[in-house]
Amino acid sequence: MWVGGHVDRPAMLRPGFQIRKRMFTVFFNYRGSFAIAVDILPQDTTMTATYYVQDVRSQVKSAINEQRSKVSTSKTLFLHDNAGPHKARATTQSLRELGIQVLPHPAYSPDLAPCAFWLFPILKDRLAGRKFHRIQDLAKAVNSELRTIPEEDYQGAFRKWQIMLKRCIESHGEYFEGL
DSSP states (O other): OOOOOSSSSOOOOOTTOOOOOOOEEEEOOOOOOOOEEEEEETTTOOHHHHIIIIIIIHHHHHHHHHHHHSSSSOOEEEEEEEEOHHSHHHHHHHHHTTTEEEOOOOTOOOOGGGGGIIIIIHHHEEEEEEEOOOOOHHHHHHHHHHHHHHHHHHHHHHHHHHHHHHHHHHHTTOOOOOO
């Protein structure tokens, strides 16, 4: 690479240095009693509707059935963003078969997802500085942290979500910062 004399040379990464990222599928309810990272997308795999339905469905189904046995409702509401795999016919049909009603989510508004504005920052803060050499160890740590978040915090996240949705409606879908 050639760089002119007045321009700083860009930093180059060492060969072999890689940031490994993995996608977790996380579900939680307003009580926190159903807070689980149920799936870890395999390395170099893309989330598709087929993967979502085949690999995540059974885990979600058993967790939801367990929750339904503990509370006096058979109604389950589901919130997820508008990613392609979430909107696909196979996914929506599969969720309907499980008796799950999917809540509408405003398009192009990932900032209105409780995972984005609340849960992921908490997990990032709590896991900061820790190194995991195996993905299973990371999954164990994530699930452990999910269980230590107090019920009031989960409820607060849903209250904040409702306030943010109201602000989104009041601003006619325009971007806004903070609460």
